[in-house]
Amino acid sequence: MTNLTFGIIKPDAVRAGHTGSIIQRILDGGFKIRGLKLIHITRREAEGFYEVHRERPFFSGLTEFMSSGPCVVMALEKEGAVKAWRDLMGATDPAKADAGTLRKEFGGSVGENAVHGSDSDENAAIEIGYFFSRLELV
Secondary structure: OEEEEEEEEOHHHHHOOOHHHHHHHHHHOOOEEEEEEEEOOOHHHHHHHOHHHOOOOOHHHHHHHHOOOOEEEEEEEEEOHHHHHHHHHOOOOHHHOOOOOHHHHHOOOOOOOOEEEOOOHHHHHHHHHHHOOHHHOO
């Protein structure tokens, strides 16, 4: 079944000039890009997006980082999109990520690991809706 997932190229990867390489890897991985925007979210917007993590100790650092510079938000389509995107991203800790994954290649640390991805179809729908209107998805 073809479906959508949500991804972010995080500020560390954008700052380092990896946006084009990451997008190429997404396309090479068989994804169709249904929505794509370069944005710079505010701290408040980052806090809203990561609300589910508010009580976690990393919340403040995460929202500060995510609002520290431009990022690229994406709606990606592929059969089994959520799992396929998470497989391409690799483990949260780049040091533990498999060779050939985006986080292994472009991530620097657990906190600054180049990309974000939805963890379920339900969260993908919520996350896509946070950044894209229906008119922006082609």
